Amino acid sequence: MAAPTRKAAIVGGNRIPFARSNGAYARASNQDMLTATLDGLVARFGLQGQQVGEVVAGAVLKHARDFNLTRESVLGSRLSAATPAYDVQQACGTGLEAAVLVANKIALGQIESGIAGGTDTTSDAPVAVNEDLRRVLMELNRAKTVQQRLKALAGLRPGQLAPEIPRNAEPRTGLAMGDHAAITAREWEIGREEQDELTVRSHQALAAAYDRGFFDDLVTPFLGLSRDANLRPDTSVEKLAKLKPVFGQGEGATMTAGNSTPLTDGASAVLLASDEWAAERDLPVLAHLVDAQTAAVDYVHGGEGLLMAPAYAVPVLLERNGLTLQDFDFYEVHEAFASTVLATLKAWESPAFCKEKLGLDAPLGSIDRSKLNVNGSSLAAGHPFAATGGRIVATLAKLLHEAGPGKRGLISICAAGGQGVVAILES
């Protein structure tokens, strides 16, 4: 029997300020950050000792010991220990995908409330033993006789002591995400200046939002940090123009440390619920998660940019909901790189792309830039991979709530592996 579905409400969110890699959270683990984030959410909504339907979160860079990261964080938090939890991972889409999963279970009536989140640290990242050493050790572990052990140990070499530091590179292409983005930027002819302008806008918008107290009920300070460490309210196009490109090659290289997101540590969480659950507890409903869509592109052999999948996901979502790209009051396009945002917007404006790649008769068209990332995004806040989705969902939900009923927002997040997660929120 198909149960009637309902739309999941976004009650609110919490995150810790995002820190630059090896900064304020250098000694904090993913579990530390996720636990603190959950506790901040619990404090904000008076959930001490309460059991929510499910907590769903994840991390992109994860230690072997964190196999049950979310559940362990729940056990360390003030939530009822009877709250179930599971981990998800969809690269930079983790946080939004977690919210979609929770929302879907709420929509189906399987749970009444849930918390979606994500955490990532590049400071406390898992460092693996050298792959050869690992094989020797595994062989040793399997050995049953002295001879087998000696044979396994004979495989040891001094060079194997060098640990393997995880690289921010696509396994199948060996290219850093930035290198991929640089290829896309070149293909879409995204200029340096427009990237720097977008970056400055992000910083200024985030700083202004902090100044007007927008994040007072979205952020809980952690380890002495009360604002995102990457935030530079005083940055300018002139200052950014001085930076040397770090991705791409030659004359056409436009992507700098300024208009790319830095490695970041942080965590976020969003409280979702049925309207009834929220009403019973006098909790607010900021917005509803209306629908979501994922897409993936063949960035290895298919000739599409690694971070272009949202460009494919959005038209599917629009079509299903009978909307046009212009039918939104706010757009939250994750700023993995300034060029990524601009290339995505350009793709939607391109008749050729929309016809050939998306199979549309007419381009999706352009958006009103004044509605884009109005409170800043990842360029300013930083981007702790799995935590970005939760940051964006909570930010957009509050924006929609402030704007009043009937407002609509679009979230677009690109992810490693050529994936994209997009969603619609409505107040």
Add this chain to the structure above:
Amino acid sequence: MSDWYRDFANSGVGTTITKQLGLPRPAVLRRHEPGQPLLPGPAVVGSAGEGRLRDELTRLLRDAGVTVVSPATVDGGTDGDRLAAVLLDATGLTGPADLAAAHDFLAPAVKRLAPSGRVLVLADPPADAASPAQAAARQALDGLVRSLAKELRGGATANLVQVPLGAEASLAGPVRFFLSGRAAYVDGQVLTVTAADVPAGEDRERPLTGKVAVVTGAARGIGAAIAKVLSRDGAHVVAVDVPAAGEQLAQVANEIGGTAVALDITGADAGTRLAQQLIARHGGVDVVVHNAGITRDKLLVNMDAARWNSVMAVNLQAQLDITQALLDTEGALKPGARVISVSSQSGIAGNRGQTNYAASKAGIIGMVRAWAPEFARRGATINAVAPGFIVTEMTAKMPLGTREVGSRLNSLQQGGLPVDVAETIAFLAQPGSAGVNGQVVRVCGQSVLGA
């Protein structure tokens, strides 16, 4: 933050040494523990003149399980338990001559007062007196109680409650407070009650059950202690502090099962935002504790505008604005609401280097008194609490000499604890304190400053 000197003076060898050297011997104060009886021993109720409260006081004590002994037994007797409390009904005073009876009752009774004992005198306000002689007699009690408080040792306190004719129904709550361990650091004070509708059937253990209390500056120190005590007394606490203190605020809220709200109370729309949230999330608020405060000390001649303005904005203007916003927003203040402002001894006595701080804290007293009639009309109350030397993280950073001198300059010869301030605030928040309005209760151990 332990009181090393008090602990030493109460240790075996410390007792001998401090006695022989004639050093002050601060007592370990009796403080409230949930489940504790009102008094740890018997009480005696006496009167000076034909008072109207003696029967009522006796009944109140017996209701609380206290053994009430007769003044005759006390007089000259040396056997039996020492007295946990001595209550004098002085509502029958007609002139100074009647005070002799007060002396006759108090002298032998106080002699048998137990450590952390309570002397509580109840009288009519001098202003309501029918004659100058009666006013003189009533006012004389003020001097008597304040002096006796200074004479008492072993953590005992003496306080005076003024009960106008017709306000008798307001008496029980304040009497219970002064006798209890909640008032451990309230000494030498005069509290005036007024006639009010006091709801019956209060849960003595958890008098704030079902109430919603908002506490500003709740992330640490006295604010955190207030949040915890209000929560212990049954309230759901909405803990407010600046966004930057969010981490500690969340910890406090989580510890007491409350709600954390990060809010800069000096923001233009802070009051409205708070009011809206209290209505939406909690259906309004019963208890508002204005605790948030900052210091920016400098001698007046060296004080820049920023120091002056920031202290005034946080300590005084924000209290005015938020209170006004709560009054103006329909449904924000629930019926019988309680507003309690944290003032300071500095606001009463003044303090070198604190012109800004003392001004703001004195201003609070003016605000509370001015608002009291309007609150009374709403069936609500507004009061101030003025802490003296309270041992906090802040005082722990003071130089040892300053801290030791500061903490001993009072009748109890020790600093108070944040919980002492919190207990007084919790008392003012109780439904039973409906008749306490426009008052300033000092929690200072009868400090010599500004007394």
Add this chain to the structure above:
Amino acid sequence: MARTVLDAAPAMPALFARAALTARGRGGDLPDTRLARVGVTADPAQLADYARVCRFPLSDALPLTFPHVLAFPLQVALMTDRAFPLALPGLVHVRNRIEADRPIGVGEALDLEVWAERFATHRSGATVDLCASVSAGGAEVWRSRSTYLARGASAPEGAPASDVDVEVGALERPAAQWRVPDDAGRRYAKVSGDVNPIHLSGLTAKAFGFKRAIAHGMWVKARALAALSGRLPDAVAVDVAFRKPLFLPSTVTLSTEEAGGGWDLAVRNATAGTEHLIGTVRPT
């Protein structure tokens, strides 16, 4: 035609040693010899190691290039025989074509047969094709042709012109970038048995006229095919030309482009663009 069936794969280090010792004094036409083994199955441990080094997923089917590893020792034995006209040291692998009619299961018993043919004239010497045929259950399922160039050698009178070129498209967009470490040759040697000294270390490579060790052509081919795992036709011909040597260590790019129902490939130096391998993958 002489057909010799061997009971086991010949020991490769000994073959290479013999080849070095008997390099001089060779000549004449190709021998009419065929070497064979019957009922050969892949060693699962070797297969796993091979898959890891070449980045193939480990599955129930042999990697497309794996039968070459089984047949290669026989080819080396053929080439090191005194009857073989060209000296093995100095032979350069310039082209390799593999045709598979269907995927081969890991546990299948395979019959291998190798021979040499097409002694041909090349502008800088002579080429010879080493062929391999793999059958299962009596039917041929896989065959390969490796063309080796002997610089300065000459083919017999009337020999055909050698055919070492493969045509591919422009292949402008790199699909992947590989860092090829300096021990890539040793790693592949260990899993393939191809212990040709030019791949093992700088020192041994210098002895044979290379400035540094060079990567095995068959490893480059294998890795390129591994990158297309899941996108290859079951019946397929993979034809690659090995161009400039891939010196170790190097960073190279792989470019892929759909063509003719399959793929065109190129592996080039990431900075200089030097072409190491170009090839085609076509359904058959």
